[in-house]
Structures are given as structure tokens and as C-alpha cells.
Amino acid sequence: MELKNNVYKIQGLNVKDIARKFGTPLYVYDADKIVSQLQSLKNAFSEQNIRIKYAAKALTNISILKLMKKHGAGVDVVSAQEADIALAAGFEPQHILFTPNCVSFEEIQEAVDKGLMINIDNISILEQFGHKYHDKVPCCVRLNPHIMAGGNTKISTGHVDSKFGISIYQLPHLLRVIKSNNINVTGLHMHTGSDILDAEVFLKMAEILFGLAQDFPNLQFIDFGSGFKVGYKEGDITTNVYDLGMKLGKAFDNFCNAYGRKLEMWFEPGKYLVSEAGVLLVKVNVIKTTPATAFVGVDSGMNHLMRPMMYDAYHEIVNISNPNSIQRVYTVVGYICETDTFGWDRKIHEVREGDLLAIKNAGAYGFSMASNYNSRYRPAEVLVYNGEAHLIRERENMEDILRKQVVLDLD
Ligand SMILES: *Cc1c(COP(=O)(O)O)cnc(C)c1O
Secondary structure (H helix, E strand, O other): OEEEOOEEEEOOEEHHHHHHHHOOOEEEEEHHHHHHHHHHHHHHOOOOOEEEEEEHHHOOOHHHHHHHHHOOOEEEEOOHHHHHHHHHOOOOHHHEEEOOOOOOHHHHHHHHHHOOEEEEOOHHHHHHHHHHHOOOOOEEEEEEOOOOOOOOHHHEOOOOOOOOOEEHHHHHHHHHHHHHHOOOEEEEEOOOEOOOOOHHHHHHHHHHHHHHHOOOOOOOEEEOOOOOOOOOOOOOOOOOHHHHHHHHHHHHHHHHHHHOOOOEEEEOOOHHHHOOOEEEEEEEEEEEEOOOOEEEEEOOOOOOOOHHHHHOOOOOEEEOOOOOOOEEEEEEEOOOOOOOEEEEEEEEEOOOOOOEEEEOOOOOOOHHHOOOHHHOOOOEEEEEEOOEEEEEEOOOOHHHHHOOOOOOOOO
């Protein structure tokens, strides 16, 4: 979304027109932005054999998955259901990496039957996998390097208290299980969480993986997970993928030489590909001044965008209807009966009842974490593709809310 001559536009379309046509609240995604993020990552690692496995949980709409596929990405899924959506979007099973955590062995078997690549993050599951499949089905192993990524433990998954991955300190046990069951480990994986600050953390993680890799003779790829940081507000540090490409690329090439053959380098970005491409458009229902602040109450809430309340995430908010006026300080809140604040003390161009606001960086973990709390309908989703706004998910209605409810006859 860009501001040109006082009009907010996406691919040349006036954002106000999109909201008028599809109503609010509305998620709008810019396909060009998604594709350009994908391209930057590919360019940054053009010297390596890079494979991008889009982390589907960030934004799981089937049309978004199709867009990823069209542009050469594979997909990383964390549940059997996400896998089914990816298959429905047309991904070949072997291009789907299944990275679940604490699921039953039955779900893993289901994924093997579908032909997915399995990423195992627990020794108990690996043992069962080995007993059942021996070397017949290749797998990837998820390791926990105990590196703390970023500053927020809710989104860091590599530290010592984390439930993710097999600890690198369990390596001897891990190798025994692999050897005694003749398991064919073709990939090593690490994902230490969102918002890794810089190339140095990736490099540290990579060095640990490279050190361990010698014990795994059948590797075809190393998966560095994600952790790419995008900017949520002005001045935020973001991952410089070109810097990362140079440093990590070089380290990877050196490693491959030492290992004896050229491996594939995998990444699983979610946020990096879709966060900035998305906005949540909302309408201002009321302005309510209290002794403390001026509240802007909008026709959405934490049920539609959970991140501010769940992670204290900062999402920039702009006034689409009145981009030219003076700025005032507001607290933007939702309509849910719960404290659901989108942003405290925000300087926004003067807000009037009926104005259209955009909440930015809403592409990742926006709709995919939305719920029907307060029996509110989940929003519609629109993808702007080739200069046209396409509806990619209809707004819900009362039928959707009642669909699976069972009305007891109490007479
Ligand atoms: C969530 C997740 C990702 C994506 O993380 P982002 O911060 O959105 O890039 C990648 N890999 C795994 C295994 C994940 O669980």
C-alpha cells in the first residue's frame, strides 16, 4: 500500500474503492509485494541451491498458496489440515515439508501415506518412525541449538525451555536411535523462532548445524527455518537478506566443500513473505473521549487480529479517509467485550466517525489466527493480483456460525 497524491493505493487501485466494494472489516493482500519478497530471498542466495518452503500457517488461504506455488516456492506445514490445503492448492507432496510438534504418531503416518517430507522433532516419535519405516522413508530431524532469537520468549523457540526440536545435547542418543533403526536422515532443520535480529544469529546457528552434519552422511538439504524480521514501525531493524546471503551463503559453500557435496539450502519464511503485503481495513464506529484518552472504536477486534493483544505487537495504523489533516493522539480499540486494543497513543491523521483505517503488516498471523469470539463473523479476504482486486474468501455469515452447532430439543 502506498500513499500517492493523498490517496492510498494498492497496485494503482484506490483502497477506499476496495473497501466500498467488499465491505469492512477486510483483509487485503498485495500479490506483487509477496512475489517481490520471494524474489529478494532468491536473489540473495542466487549462488546457492536455495529452496523456499513458505510457512503456510502465516496466511493459509488456498489462493495465497497457489500464488506461492506459481512462483516456485514449496510449503512448510504444521498440521495434517494445512497439508491438505497445500495439496488442494496443487503442491506435489514431496514439496510439502511437514513440521509438526507434539502430534500423535498416527498423524505422522498419515503424512507419510500422503507422501510428504517429514520433519521429526522428538526422539520418541523418531523411534516409532524408525521401527515402522526403517530406511524406506527419508526424514528430516529438527534440532534445538538453544539459541535465543530476538527478545520475546513467546516467539523464540530455540532456547532451553522450548518444547521445539531435539536438543543438540541429545546428539549421542539421537545418533543411537538413527543407527539402530537404520533411519535415513536426509535433512537437518533448525527454526529458532521469529524475529532474529541479524545475520550473526543465523551464522551461529549455521555453524552448530555444520558441526553436527558430519554425523549424518545422507544429507540432501539443510533447513535454516525462518526468523526473518520485517519492519512493523519506522526505525525497526529488519533482516537484510542480501547481507545474510553473502555471509551465510559463503559459510554454506565452505561447509558443502567440507561435507563433500553440494546440498540444498532451505528456508521457511512466513512473515517475511506476507506480513507487509497485508492490511486489515476497518471502519470507525465511534469516537469516545474519556478523561484518559480519545478512543477510536472500530468494526473489528482481537478476534480478527490477535497479535497486538497476544504478543504486544506494534501494528502501524493509518487513516485512509483523511490522510492530509493534522495528527492527533488516539487509542484504537476493537468492538469485542474484552480489552482489545490495536494501538495505544497513536498519532493518526484526524479521525472522524465513519473513516476508513488501515492496520498494517496484517498479512502474517492475521486472518490465520482469527476466531469467531463474540460470535462475530471473520472478515473477507481480497488479493490484489495483476492490478485487480479478487475476493479470495467470502465474509462469514450466521450460517457459518451455526453450521456445526447442534440444537437440542429440550421440550
Ligand atoms: C512459524 C514457523 C515458521 C515461520 O516463521 P516466521 O517468523 O513467520 O517466518 C517457519 N518454520 C516453522 C517450523 C514454523 O513453525
